[in-house]
Amino acid sequence: xxxxxxxxxxxxxxxxxxxxxxxxxxxxxxxxxxxxxxxxxxxxxxxxxxxxxxxxxxxxxxxxxxxxxxxxxxxxxxxxxxxxxxxxxxxxxxxxxxxxxxxxxxxxxxxxxxxxxxxxxxxxxxxxxxxxxxxxxxxxxxxxxxxxxxxxxxxxxxxxxxxxxxxxxxxxxxxxx
Amino acid sequence: xxxxxxxxxxxxxxxxxxxxxxxxxxxxxxxxxxxxxxxxxxxxxxxxxxxxxxxxxxxxxxxxxxxxxxxxxxxxxxxxxxxxxxxxxxxxxxxxxxxxxxxxxxxxxxxxxxxxxxxxxxxxxxxxxxxxxxxxxxxxxxxxxxxxxxxxxx
Numbered sequence: 001x002x003x004x005x006x007x008x009x010x011x012x013x014x015x016x017x018x019x020x021x022x023x024x025x026x027x028x029x030x031x032x033x034x035x036x037x038x039x040x041x042x043x044x045x046x047x048x049x050x051x052x053x054x055x056x057x058x059x060x061x062x063x064x065x066x067x068x069x070x071x072x073x074x075x076x077x078x079x080x081x082x083x084x085x086x087x088x089x090x091x092x093x094x095x096x097x098x099x100x101x102x103x104x105x106x107x108x109x110x111x112x113x114x115x116x117x118x119x120x121x122x123x124x125x126x127x128x129x130x131x132x133x134x135x136x137x138x139x140x141x142x143x144x145x146x147x148x149x150x151x152x153x154x155x156x157x158x159x160x161x162x163x164x165x166x167x168x169x170x171x172x173x174x175x176x177x
Numbered sequence: 178x179x180x181x182x183x184x185x186x187x188x189x190x191x192x193x194x195x196x197x198x199x200x201x202x203x204x205x206x207x208x209x210x211x212x213x214x215x216x217x218x219x220x221x222x223x224x225x226x227x228x229x230x231x232x233x234x235x236x237x238x239x240x241x242x243x244x245x246x247x248x249x250x251x252x253x254x255x256x257x258x259x260x261x262x263x264x265x266x267x268x269x270x271x272x273x274x275x276x277x278x279x280x281x282x283x284x285x286x287x288x289x290x291x292x293x294x295x296x297x298x299x300x301x302x303x304x305x306x307x308x309x310x311x312x313x314x315x316x317x318x319x320x321x322x323x324x325x326x327x328x329x330x331x
Contacts, residue, residue, distance in 0.1 A: 028213075035216040036196075038223050069209065077209035084202060113226040120226070136225040141190065160186045163218065168179040170221075171214050 018061055018071075022054060025072055029053060029079050036083050049086060053079040119166045127162035134159055181215070195219070 033049045057078050064074050120128050129148070133139040141159075145152040181189075182204060188195050195201035195215075205212060 032213055032216060035213070035220050038220040073209035073212075076212045077206060080205065080209070080212055084196070087196070112220060112224055116221040116224065117226045119221065132225060135222045136227070156186075156190060159190065160181075160183075163186065163189065163222070164180040166221065167181060167214050167218050170217050171179060 015061070018064075019058075021071055022057060022075065025075050026050065026054070028072065029075060032076055033079055033083060036080070049079065049082055053082045056082060115170075116166075119169045122169050123162050123165055127158050127165065130155055130158040131162040131166075181218075189222070 030046050030050050033046045033053075037045060053075065057075055060078070064071065068074075120131070123131065126148075130144055133144045133147070134141070139147070141152050141155050144155045148155070185195050185201050185204070188198050188201060195205075196219075205215060
């Protein structure tokens with residue numbers, strides 16, 4: 001999605017290059033924003049957020065410093081801010097009516113589950129067991145500690161290691177981003 | 178970034194969404210290279226796949242029963258076995274699949290002959306038994322048997 005300006009002919013060459021580079025990151029930005037919604041974005045939400053992110057990025061293009069990081073990281077940071085702003089505005093007031101429940105997209109949810117299953121397979125059995133008990137089954141640390149006959153601190157260690165390994169495995173799977 | 182900072186783990190341990198915590202949001206904004214991985218992990222933790230029913234916990238035998246069994250085995254071993262020159266590790270069966278072992282029960286006893294038996298009862302369950310001769314001066318104490326019963330999850 002190359003960015004459009006009111007007067008493309010007036011764009012400096014550097015701006016034209018930046019516009020192309022930002023446009024090339026559009027798909028990655030949308031995937032990131034959809035992931036932040038955990039697959040339950042309302043129709044049009046991701047489009048709106050991506051549009052707003054690109055607009056903010058364009059307005060702030062003078063602040064991008066390649067020496068401080070990649071263009072992708074800079075853009076995703078802006079996208080994250082846009083997401084947080086939107087999330088804060090949408091935080092329900094105490095007397096607000098119940099929001100519409102946006103069900104996760106089944107195809108995206110299935111894809112996420114397959115991906116998670118692949119990452120889970122790389123964990124040590126105890127780490128996987130602890131992770132599933134805590135995050136999937138909702139068991140407390142104390143309950144897992146009792147069930148597996150290990151101290152609560154050990155349960156937490158397994159849990160933290162499992163999360164870190166999933167994070168690292170996902171990073172490797174995604175390659176250099 | 179290959180690891181979350183400890184305070185983010187602590188939030189997750191308390192079932193607090195890190196995006197609802199100011200310090201975690203600030204950390205993520207300061208580490209934009211971590212944003213995609215963090216978002217993916219957060220989404221995955223919220224939708225972990227369901228597998229086959231998992232055992233509620235490690236199989237627990239009543240303490241008196243376990244204590245009695247251990248005492249009986251120890252008594253038999255003490256009565257019939259002379260101490261070996263070097264400690265001999267009891268055999269450890271090889272499980273049939275690289276999978277989650279939801280529970281495992283190991284029993285050890287003396288007697289029998291050298292043999293090895295591996296039985297797969299079902300796709301998700303295995304019983305592995307191994308018997309190994311132990312060095313001893315007593316003829317009646319010739320072997321140790323280890324049995325593992327495992328419920329396997331893919």
